[in-house]
Amino acid sequence: MPVARMSPSDRRDAIVQATLTVAMRKGFGSTTVRDVAAELGCSSGLIHHYFESMDEVLAAAFDQSAGRDLAATEAAMAEQSGPLAQLGAFFASYARGDQDWAFQLWLDAWAEAARRPALGSTSRRLNIGWQQLLERTIVDGVHVGTFACDDPRAAAWRILSLLDGLALQTVAHGSVIDRQTAIEWSMTATERELGMQPGALTLRAVARPSLT
Amino acid sequence: MPVARMSPSDRRDAIVQATLTVAMRKGFGSTTVRDVAAELGCSSGLIHHYFESMDEVLAAAFDQSAGRDLAATEAAMAEQSGPLAQLGAFFASYARGDQDWAFQLWLDAWAEAARRPALGSTSRRLNIGWQQLLERTIVDGVHVGTFACDDPRAAAWRILSLLDGLALQTVAHGSVIDRQTAIEWSMTATERELGMQPGALTLRAVARPSLT
DNA sequence: CGATCTGTTGGACAAGCGCGCAACAGCACT
DNA sequence: AGTGCTGTTGCGCGCTTGTCCAACAGATCG
Numbered sequence: 001m002p003v004a005r006m007s008p009s010d011r012r013d014a015i016v017q018a019t020l021t022v023a024m025r026k027g028f029g030s031t032t033v034r035d036v037a038a039e040l041g042c043s044s045g046l047i048h049h050y051f052e053s054m055d056e057v058l059a060a061a062f063d064q065s066a067g068r069d070l071a072a073t074e075a076a077m078a079e080q081s082g083p084l085a086q087l088g089a090f091f092a093s094y095a096r097g098d099q100d101w102a103f104q105l106w107l108d109a110w111a112e113a114a115r116r117p118a119l120g121s122t123s124r125r126l127n128i129g130w131q132q133l134l135e136r137t138i139v140d141g142v143h144v145g146t147f148a149c150d151d152p153r154a155a156a157w158r159i160l161s162l163l164d165g166l167a168l169q170t171v172a173h174g175s176v177i178d179r180q181t182a183i184e185w186s187m188t189a190t191e192r193e194l195g196m197q198p199g200a201l202t203l204r205a206v207a208r209p210s211l212t
Numbered sequence: 213m214p215v216a217r218m219s220p221s222d223r224r225d226a227i228v229q230a231t232l233t234v235a236m237r238k239g240f241g242s243t244t245v246r247d248v249a250a251e252l253g254c255s256s257g258l259i260h261h262y263f264e265s266m267d268e269v270l271a272a273a274f275d276q277s278a279g280r281d282l283a284a285t286e287a288a289m290a291e292q293s294g295p296l297a298q299l300g301a302f303f304a305s306y307a308r309g310d311q312d313w314a315f316q317l318w319l320d321a322w323a324e325a326a327r328r329p330a331l332g333s334t335s336r337r338l339n340i341g342w343q344q345l346l347e348r349t350i351v352d353g354v355h356v357g358t359f360a361c362d363d364p365r366a367a368a369w370r371i372l373s374l375l376d377g378l379a380l381q382t383v384a385h386g387s388v389i390d391r392q393t394a395i396e397w398s399m400t401a402t403e404r405e406l407g408m409q410p411g412a413l414t415l416r417a418v419a420r421p422s423l424t
Numbered sequence: 425c426g427a428t429c430t431g432t433t434g435g436a437c438a439a440g441c442g443c444g445c446a447a448c449a450g451c452a453c454t
Numbered sequence: 455a456g457t458g459c460t461g462t463t464g465c466g467c468g469c470t471t472g473t474c475c476a477a478c479a480g481a482t483c484g
Contacts, residue, residue, distance in 0.1 A: 215431095215432075215433095217430090217431055217432080218431080219431095220431085223431080254432075254433085255432065255433045255434060255435095256433095256434085256435095257432075257433065257434070257435090258431080258432060258433080261431075261432075
């Protein structure tokens with residue numbers, strides 16, 4: 001039962017998409033070539049015709065998923081004017097309710113980073129991307145006078161890491177902390193981190209990007 | 213080449229110990245029955261004579277490793293007098309240089325929590341244990357007047373999550389942040405979180421527990 | 425001393441893994 | 455119509471995995 005012929009770039013995208021579908025069900029660690037092939041309805045050999053190794057497939061899939069989230073957040077922030085509103089958009093992008101499976105991919109990526117070089121460098125690059133996004137906003141806010149912060153790099157890492165650490169609990173341990181609480185607690189700490197008045201930071205609605 | 217005969221409980225401990233030795237070299241995810249058997253110098257069949265499945269072996273090993281760290285930290289804090297010194301001991305236990313492999317186990321546990329019920333409930337229980345330890349110290353400090361905090365539960369989760377989030381970067385992504393910096397940044401945020409003067413919080417030396 | 429109990433062996437087993445390769449099939453171009 | 459070109463197949467290689475089990479051996483006891 002042959003599968004429809006595709007152009008190389010379309011086929012590559014299809015493989016990446018199928019990998020994500022499988023990975024969000026089974027996790028990166030136990031997503032196999034045969035799983036992806038079965039999801040796509042093609043043979044396992046085809047995957048290796050487009051990717052050097054399974055590691056590359058997983059890295060490409062994670063890159064697409066997490067990269068899209070980063071770009072969407074960046075775009076949502078760009079629509080806001082002023083560092084305070086931009087920070088509000090940043091937290092709103094975390095607050096979206098459909099992201100549990102996406103964050104599970106982060107957990108998988110962090111755990112596998114030490115053993116899968118391509119996946120490791122991808123998650124590293126994207127993590128730094130998030131930190132840079134925050135740091136730029138903080139620097140802007142300090143210039144304008146909205147924020148007070150003498151080490152934007154450290155502050156950005158702290159805000160991001162707190163958010164990651166709390167989100168980790170919500171996803172890995174279920175009902176210990178709920179997502180809503182994690183966001184609120186992060187925002188409280190961020191207000192303190194950047195020398196703002198309590199309650200100064202509020203969520204800014206973000207358009208829901210399509211999942212395709 | 214037969215191995216020495218042991219009592220059931222001794223043998224069980226030896227298996228758990230050997231599992232940790234292997235896991236700290238190869239990581240949790242790729243520790244196999246044969247690895248453990250080779251480390252122990254026994255046959256692979258012996259492992260299954262004591263454990264229902266490999267999952268049980270890994271869960272028991274994680275419980276022992278992470279549980280021991282928690283107990284050691286608890287003991288080190290108990291040796292200090294006063295919440296401030298106890299908090300210093302808490303951070304000192306994170307600052308020990310030999311813990312990268314132990315934290316990798318946490319990454320594996322968090323990632324697998326959603327798919328492996330036994331491992332998930334173990335990591336959940338231990339994570340809550342760490343948070344409780346912090347929360348108790350904070351409550352004590354508020355009573356004494358050393359700390360100012362109107363939501364000890366939230367503060368404890370924030371401090372722990374920040375520490376986890378930063379440590380995650382040092383372990384998963386290598387040189388993005390070094391351990392020393394992660395500790396310092398966490399302590400700075402903790403001082404702010406608990407209404408202390410900058411620099412009030414200092415590391416308290418903790419006796420290095422033996423690895424056996 | 426022989427019987428018994430049980431900790432231990434070592435390999436068999438099926439299943440699953442990433443990966444490579446010769447052959448096939450459908451499209452574009454002459 | 456014929457001829458490349460290339461997306462795609464399907465299988466097999468070598469290896470690793472968790473699990474199981476009949477047989478072995480060393481301690482204990484009547």
